[in-house]
Each structure stands twice: as C-alpha cells, then as structure tokens.
Amino acid sequence: MAENESNIAYLFKKLADGTASKEELAAYFELTKDNSLDDKITALMQAELKNNATPEIQDTERIDRVYNNIEAAIRVQQPAIEKSNYPFFKRWAAAAAILIVAGGLFYYSQNKPSKNNTQLVANDVAPGQHTATLTLANGQKIVLSNAATGQIAKQAGVSIAKTTNGRVVYTVAGNGDAETGQLNTLSTAKGETYQVNLPDGTQVWLNAASSLTYPARFVGADRKVKLIGEAYFEVAKDKSHPFKVTTNTQEVTVLGTHFNINAYSDETAVATTLLEGSVKVASNTNTEIIKPGQQTLTTARGITINNNPIIEGITDWKDGDFALNNQNFKTAMRKIARWYDVEIIYDASIPDTMQAGGWISRNNNISAILKLIESSGQVHFKVEGRRILVRK
Structure with missing residues (x-):
C-alpha cells in the first residue's frame, strides 16, 4: 500500500509536469484502478492547486500547462482505455485533468467572491433526489421515497421490493398469471432519478423527467419496454428473447x-x-447496427452515426456527475435544468454554438x-427563484 502511494505520487508529478514517458503514463493509469488510492489521488490534485494557485494571484499559465499535459496523456492512453473498457479510469482521468484547472478557478472564486457569486449563493437551489413514482398495473401509485424497504407489491407471480440502497427490484416468485401482460411504469419528475432491476435481471438507471414502462x-x-426521456441500460443476456426499447421515434434491439x-x-x-456489446437501431425504414464507442442520432430525416461521442458527457448523470467538457453550452444547461428543476432564460447575446466546460x-x-x-469568463448567471438568467 505504502509503495503504491509513493509510486502514484511520483508518477502524478511527472504526469502534471509533462515529463512522463509512455510507460510511466501506463503505470500511472494502471494504479488508478486501485480504489484504495482514491483519497491519495484527490490529495495530490488538491496539493497541485494549493501550490500553484493563491487567492491573490493565480498562476494561470502553470494551470493551463498542467491541464494540457494531462489531456495529452489521456489521448496517448486512449486506445488502451477503450480496449480495457474500464469506466473507473475514464472518470478519474477526466477528473484529474479538469480539477487541476477548474479547481484552481474554484479556489480563487471562493476566496475572492464577486457580487454575482454572492447573489448565486443567496438564491441557491438544492440538487435533485433519489426518488421516483411507481405506477402498478391496477393504477396504484407508490412514491418510492415514502415507501418502506422490503416488498411493496406483488403481481403476475412477481415480488416487487424496495432495497435498502434505494432501488426497485422485481423477483419472479412463482408461475402467476403470466399471460395478463400487466404493465408497470417507473417515472421521475425533474430533479429525480432512480434505478430498477427488471424481472429478467436487466438493470436500468432512469434520469430526471423520464419514464420507463415495462x-x-x-x-x-x-x-419490450418503452422509454420517455433518458435511461442507461445493462441488459441481461438472453439470446432467445431480444430486449427492445421503444421511444416515440425509434426501436433499439439488443441481446445483452x-x-x-x-x-x-x-x-x-x-x-x-453503445458502451458494450451490439445494438440495432431502427426508425421507419432505416436500420443501423453500431459497435461500442459509437452513437446513433435519430431525427425525422433518418439515422446518422457519430463515431466519436464523448462518453463521459453522456453517462455522467448515471455516476452522479456533470462532465461538461466539449459539450454545447445550451445542451449542458438543459441537463442542469432537468436536475435542479429550473427554467433557463437566455439573453440574445448567447450564441447557439458556445461550448461548456468543467x-x-x-x-x-x-x-x-x-x-x-462562470469561471470560464464566457457567461454570467442570475438566479431568480427557479429561473436562471444567462447573459454575456
């Protein structure tokens, strides 16, 4: 353990300075797989900020250099990352790069608060909650934050339970009346998110302002399930029974x-x-099959394939984060609006092409x-109740 901590400190320093060899980069990112080093890596990043940014003077050139060095290291290691399919690495690599620069800006703004920052805190909005509403086939509605843990319902030979870690789990408990086709709906309002284990073992994470009917x-x-809004699926493998997700404009078919x-x-x-496996996306007469690391975009004009989606900015919500780097600013603000249940109002000076970050x-x-x-200097915010005003 002590040896690993010493090694991670040495390698992180070389990474931040831009002097690490390809072999040293590989060794550093291999060590990030060790969960016990999380606190050590966080401490290293915080130390980097304290050493190179102060309330009075920010060494912005140094911070930019560290940021660019780490981003370059990530690009070098990207092929190996995709082959290993190790999501923990992706999160820590992104955090390491972004916290060095964005965290420095936070340190500065928190120690020298502007009048506008004071206004933001005074009119603060709390984050969303881990809750949802489950609607059973008979119309009964169960607000899951109010439900006790344990079995909450039973239908079609299936036990429906709420677990201690806050998810709904369906367990086949007997033969039941399997032909009734009883449908349940798990729905979230703005500012809510929840998880469900379906009766086949498939796990689904449901984002804010969404619903899943199954x-x-x-x-x-x-x-077959129906989705409105956003969800992340880890489908249980069953070659004999394809898993299908329908939305208003497309159908996705997978095996696992x-x-x-x-x-x-x-x-x-x-x-x-797609993160793992293979999926077929169909819309009207168009059909596309994609591989891991690809994305389909379905519109009224048909289906197009994006070969380079930024995965961290797509699945960030599932991990409890906002990863906004290289995202369209207004797209990022829609994500924020759903989670905090606020309305975003833009000044005419805000262009549609602006990028977010952080x-x-x-x-x-x-x-x-x-x-x-705001630390990017591109925009300023004013909070009025649950309305966010955005201006240059």
Missing part, C-alpha cells in the same frame, strides 16, 4: 449489452450510445455548478 413479467418472444438512450423531446435527436458532482447546490461555468 411488463411486471416478461412473456413471449421478446422483452450496456447502452444509454437520450430521448428527451427538447433535444434535436434521439441519441443512442466537471463537478451533481450532489452540489446549483450555485457551485454555475460558479464553475
């Missing part, structure tokens, strides 16, 4: 895989992003998110 028990040739679907009505396209936990109040974005 049978209490899968019967027949396929396993990990993927994310963003089907919000206020987005320009339905985005299906990484921060979704567990923060909205003031922390807005201060991070």
Whole structure:
C-alpha cells in the first residue's frame, strides 16, 4: 500500500509536469484502478492547486500547462482505455485533468467572491433526489421515497421490493398469471432519478423527467419496454428473447449489452450510445447496427452515426456527475435544468454554438455548478427563484 502511494505520487508529478514517458503514463493509469488510492489521488490534485494557485494571484499559465499535459496523456492512453473498457479510469482521468484547472478557478472564486457569486449563493437551489413514482398495473401509485424497504407489491407471480440502497427490484416468485401482460411504469419528475432491476435481471438507471414502462413479467418472444426521456441500460443476456426499447421515434434491439438512450423531446435527436456489446437501431425504414464507442442520432430525416461521442458527457448523470467538457453550452444547461428543476432564460447575446466546460458532482447546490461555468469568463448567471438568467 505504502509503495503504491509513493509510486502514484511520483508518477502524478511527472504526469502534471509533462515529463512522463509512455510507460510511466501506463503505470500511472494502471494504479488508478486501485480504489484504495482514491483519497491519495484527490490529495495530490488538491496539493497541485494549493501550490500553484493563491487567492491573490493565480498562476494561470502553470494551470493551463498542467491541464494540457494531462489531456495529452489521456489521448496517448486512449486506445488502451477503450480496449480495457474500464469506466473507473475514464472518470478519474477526466477528473484529474479538469480539477487541476477548474479547481484552481474554484479556489480563487471562493476566496475572492464577486457580487454575482454572492447573489448565486443567496438564491441557491438544492440538487435533485433519489426518488421516483411507481405506477402498478391496477393504477396504484407508490412514491418510492415514502415507501418502506422490503416488498411493496406483488403481481403476475412477481415480488416487487424496495432495497435498502434505494432501488426497485422485481423477483419472479412463482408461475402467476403470466399471460395478463400487466404493465408497470417507473417515472421521475425533474430533479429525480432512480434505478430498477427488471424481472429478467436487466438493470436500468432512469434520469430526471423520464419514464420507463415495462411488463411486471416478461412473456413471449421478446422483452419490450418503452422509454420517455433518458435511461442507461445493462441488459441481461438472453439470446432467445431480444430486449427492445421503444421511444416515440425509434426501436433499439439488443441481446445483452450496456447502452444509454437520450430521448428527451427538447433535444434535436434521439441519441443512442453503445458502451458494450451490439445494438440495432431502427426508425421507419432505416436500420443501423453500431459497435461500442459509437452513437446513433435519430431525427425525422433518418439515422446518422457519430463515431466519436464523448462518453463521459453522456453517462455522467448515471455516476452522479456533470462532465461538461466539449459539450454545447445550451445542451449542458438543459441537463442542469432537468436536475435542479429550473427554467433557463437566455439573453440574445448567447450564441447557439458556445461550448461548456468543467466537471463537478451533481450532489452540489446549483450555485457551485454555475460558479464553475462562470469561471470560464464566457457567461454570467442570475438566479431568480427557479429561473436562471444567462447573459454575456
């Protein structure tokens, strides 16, 4: 343990200075797989900020240099990352790069608060919650934050329970009346998120302002669910019974895989992003099969394939984060609006092509998110109740 801590400190320093060899980069990122080193890596990043940014004077050139060095290291290691399919690495690599620069800006703004930052804190909005509403086939509605742990319902020979870690789990408990096709719906409002284990073992994470409709028990040739909004799926493998996700404009068919679907009505396209396995996306007469690391974008004009989606910015919500680097600013603000249940109002000076940036936990109040974005110098925010005014 002590040896690993010493090695990670040595390698992080070389990484930040831009002097690490390719072999040293590989060794550093291999060590990030060790969960016990999380606190050590965080401490190294914080030390880097304290050594190179002060409330009075920010060494912006040094911070920029560190940021560029780490981003370059990530690019060098990217092929190995994709082959290993190790999501923990992706998160820490992004955090290491972004916290060095964005964290320095936070340190400065928190120690020298502007009048506008004071206003943001005074009119703060708390983050969303881990809750949802479960609607059973008979119309009964269960607000899951109010439900006790343990069995909450039973239908079609299936036990429905709420676990201690806050998810709904369906367990086949007997033969039941399997032909009834009883449908359940798990729905979240703005500012809510939840997880469900479906009766076939498939795990689904449901984002804010979304709903998933599914049978209490899968019967027949396929396993079909309907999605409104956004969800991340880890589908249980069953070659004999394809898993199908339908939205208003497309149908996704898989056998067993990990993927994310963003089907919000206020987005320009339905985005299906594949992390593992293979999926077939069909819309009208168009059909595309994609590989891990690809994304389909479905519109009224058909389906197009994006070969280079930024995965961290797509699945960040599932991990409890906002990863906004290289995202369209207004797209990022829609994500924020759904989680904090706020309305975004733009001044005419805000262009549609502006980019966002930064990484921060979704567990923060909205003031922390807005201060991070403001630190870029591109925009300023004013909070009025649950309305966020954006101006240059």
